[in-house]
Amino acid sequence: LKSMGGTIPPAPANASTEETSKGKAKEQPEEPVKSPEPESEESDLEIDNEGVIEPDNDDPQEMGDENVEVTEEMADQANEKKMEAINALSEGDLQKAVDLFTDAIKLNPCLAILYAKRASVFVKLQKPNAAIRDCDRAIKINPDSAQTYKWRGKAHRLLGHWEEAAHDLALACKLDYDEDASAMLKEVQPRAQKIAEHRRKYERKREEKEIKERMERVKKAREEHEKAQREEEARRQAGGAQFGGFPGGFPGGFPGAAGMPGMAGMPGLNEILSDPEVLAAMQDPEVMVAFQDVAQNPANMSKYQSNPKVMNLISKLSAKFGSKP
Numbered sequence: 001l002k003s004m005g006g007t008i009p010p011a012p013a014n015a016s017t018e019e020t021s022k023g024k025a026k027e028q029p030e031e032p033v034k035s036p037e038p039e040s041e042e043s044d045l046e047i048d049n050e051g052v053i054e055p056d057n058d059d060p061q062e063m064g065d066e067n068v069e070v071t072e073e074m075a076d077q078a079n080e081k082k083m084e085a086i087n088a089l090s091e092g093d094l095q096k097a098v099d100l101f102t103d104a105i106k107l108n109p110c111l112a113i114l115y116a117k118r119a120s121v122f123v124k125l126q127k128p129n130a131a132i133r134d135c136d137r138a139i140k141i142n143p144d145s146a147q148t149y150k151w152r153g154k155a156h157r158l159l160g161h162w163e164e165a166a167h168d169l170a171l172a173c174k175l176d177y178d179e180d181a182s183a184m185l186k187e188v189q190p191r192a193q194k195i196a197e198h199r200r201k202y203e204r205k206r207e208e209k210e211i212k213e214r215m216e217r218v219k220k221a222r223e224e225h226e227k228a229q230r231e232e233e234a235r236r237q238a239g240g241a242q243f244g245g246f247p248g249g250f251p252g253g254f255p256g257a258a259g260m261p262g263m264a265g266m267p268g269l270n271e272i273l274s275d276p277e278v279l280a281a282m283q284d285p286e287v288m289v290a291f292q293d294v295a296q297n298p299a300n301m302s303k304y305q306s307n308p309k310v311m312n313l314i315s316k317l318s319a320k321f322g323s324k325p
Contacts, residue, residue, distance in 0.1 A: 045198045047191050052160035056127040061118075062102050063137055064109025078108035082117065089121060097121045112142035119151040128155035146176035153181065157188050166192035281313040 070078075085100035101118035108114065119134035135152035138145060153168030169185040172178060281287045290310040293300045304310040 045195070047160075047162070047194065049160050051158070053126055053128070053158050055159055056129045058127065058130060060133060061098075061130055062106060063115075063133075064105045064107075066109050068109060070108050070110060074107045078104040078111065078114070081107065082114060085117065085121075094121050094125050098125070110141060112138040112145055112148065115141070116145060116148045116151060119148070119155070123151055123154050123158070126158065128158040131155035144175060146172045146178065146181075149175065150178055150181040153188075154184060157184060162188050162191040162195055275316065278313065278316055281309060281316075284309060286310075287313055 081104035089097040115134040115138035119131040122131035138148040149168040149172035156165035172181045
């Protein structure tokens with residue numbers, strides 16, 4: 001073009017830019033696709049947790065010495081402290097009430113009502129764990145106190161322990177019906193039932209999954225067993241095919257052939273097949289062709305008189321059956 005007076009236009013700048021950008025785009029590795037995380041059992045469970053509070057983590061309160069021998073005077077003093085605590089509670093002085101109930105408990109640690117009363121104050125102070133500890137001690141002393149189950153149920157409700165709350169509140173109403181406990185039971189029971197149904201749903205799913213996996217394992221084991229049987233059968237057939245021309249295992253009607261007297265019925269077949277020299281000879285194509293020829297027409301044996309491999313096999317077989325070639 002230049003020799004003819006023409007000019008070559010320069011390459012457009014954006015072409016190289018596009019090629020470069022394409023090259024860079026190709027060089028950038030693709031981000032791996034993240035597989036979705038397995039759904040947890042809680043992922044589709046929605047519970048109204050209104051009124052649930054953070055758990056109290058205070059040191060355990062004083063419980064008194066349960067092995068102390070309580071005198072009549074100590075019991076009277078404990079009763080006085082209990083009355084003072086009740087008065088403080090009615091005045092709204094909750095901490096003072098806790099302290100006075102604690103004094104009463106130390107004087108008479110075997111009285112279940114004192115723990116139940118202090119638990120009621122702990123519930124009002126939004127200290128459900130402390131209340132549960134008091135109720136556990138009270139139930140250990142007296143397992144038939146409705147008030148104790150009522151306050152423990154309320155403490156569990158504050159922590160969002162819906163099933164435990166429903167259990168304790170229902171037991172409280174069963175032991176001694178209480179409108180306050182019954183009202184709270186109606187609040188927590190639907191949530192507890194929802195949790196129980198949700199748990200049963202996932203238990204069924206797990207059971208179904210386990211059954212499916214077990215069935216798949218059984219199916220796989222059966223298929224592997226059948227495959228092994230087929231392979232074993234194929235090996236047996238392949239082994240017999242080496243002597244496929246023989247009725248009963250030897251070529252071309254050899255047993256009972258006219259040139260091999262005494263071989264009818266092929267007695268001693270196992271002995272023949274266990275002879276390594278016979279087996280080795282039968283692996284030789286030349287020997288097998290000659291052997292087929294002789295088996296079909298014994299008169300053809302004269303063709304192989306000068307072939308030591310063929311005559312050796314015929315001699316061995318004849319020896320096995322007590323005849324001479």
